[in-house]
Amino acid sequence: MLDKFLKSPIFKDKKTWDAVGNASVIGLHLVSGVLVGLFIGYWLDVWLGTKPWLLLLFLLFGIAAGFRNIYLEAKKFQEENTTTNHDDQG
Amino acid sequence: MAGGGLPHPLLLVVEGFHSVGLNVPDTVVNAWVVMGIMIVIGSMATRKLAMVPGGMQNFFEFLVGGLESFVVANIGEKGRKVFPFLCGLFVFILIGNLIGFVPGFDAPTANINTNAAMALTVFIYYNFWGLKLWGPGYIKHFLGPFWWLIPLMLPVELxxxxxxxxxxxxxxxxxxRGGEIVLVLLFALAPVVSTFPMxxxxxxxxxxxxxxxxxxSMIYLKGSLEHAH
Incomplete structure (x- = not known):
């Protein structure tokens, strides 16, 4: 019975599952960069007494980091697509 | 009861620990349960190793073999060194997630402390590999493609x-945690009928x-194992 289960078509569809995994990652990657940037900026402001300049600066860095994460994700998608296309041709 | 405040009927092992008077946090007890299950299943699968695998051994060869080929396809041959860590993480989280559905048990991953511990372990582990492989040159992973972009790229990368x-x-x-909350709420609305499909x-x-x-975790390890570009 286990053998049958392991050979069932759900496991054949690996590309779809990989894509589901990849897609579910994007949202938090965008947000977490911003949150960490904000936190570092706030903390540095409290520490150095430079309210509110470092918070703004690091918020911008955080936003940049968030979008950079998205850019890297997109690049990864593209690489996976090109490799699978090569597999199909070969 | 536990589950971080969600009403749970009865948590067997947690209640057992409380009745003996051991004051271990519930999350830790739940994580120990998962560890115990992993140890028992692991020893069961490897006790009678056969050339033609059957039953438990068959399942684990499917799981571990599939994951290993996935890791090696993504990281390359270097991936075999870090594979035991990744595979252990996967099996622990999988069992930890699914045990939340078993009556009398609770998911250790439904508590933020377990997850934070695992995520920090991953963070330290991939930085450890980066430092071990590249030494001080590991900083190049944080500097971006051009030297004049360093003031921008360093904080962004960090x-x-x-x-x-x-x-x-x-x-x-x-x-x-969201899944558990949804199940509890649906159970309050329409027991069994609504929770069963969920x-x-x-x-x-x-x-x-x-x-x-x-x-x-695999992608982060890949990033620290390969050259900076």
């Missing part, structure tokens, strides 16, 4: 690296979450 454990923690916590959906979702955690 923030995006620090954001990784945060997003790992929150994603797993949110999905597992069980299948959450089994699927939590398996995917375990895989996502594993995949992201």
């Amino acid at each position: 923030i995006s690296h620090l954001a990784r454990p945060l997003s790992l923690t929150l994603r797993l916590f949110g999905n597992v 069980y299948f959906m959450f089994i699927l979702a939590k398996t995917i979450q375990a895989f996502v955690f594993f995949m992201l």
Whole structure:
């Protein structure tokens, strides 16, 4: 019975599952960069007494980091697509 | 009761620990349960190793073999060194997620502390590998492609690296805990009829979450194992 289960078509569809995994990652990657940037900026402001300049600066860095994460994700998608296309041709 | 405040009927092992008077946090007890299950299943699978695998051994060869080929296809041959860590993480999270569905048990991953511990372990582990492989040159991973971009790229890279454990923690916590809350609420509205189909959906979702955690750890390790570019 286990053998049958392991050979069932759900496991054949690996590309779809990989894509589901990849897609579910994007949202938090965008947000977490911003949150960490904000936190570092706030903390540095409290520490150095430079309210509110470092918070703004690091918020911008955080936003940049968030979008950079998205850019890297997109690049990864593209690489996976090109490799699978090569597999199909070969 | 436990589950971080969600009404749970009766948590066998947690109650057992309380009745003996051991004041271990519930999450830790739940994580120990998962560890115990992993040890028992692991020893059961490897006790009678056969050339033609059957039963438990067959399943684990499918699981571990599939994951290993996935890791090697993504990282390359270097991936075999870090594979035991990744595979252990995956199996732990998978069992931890799914045990939340078993009456009398609770998911250790439904508590943010377990997830934060795992995410920080991943963070330290991939930085450890980066430092071990590249030494001081590991800093090049943080500097971006051009030297004149360093003032911009260094803080951005540092923030995006620090954001990784945060997003790992929150994603797993949110999905597992959210699933449990939905089940509890639906059970209050319409017992069994509404929760039964949701069980299948959450089994699927939590398996995917375990895989996502594993995949992201793999990608982070890949980033520190390969050359900076």
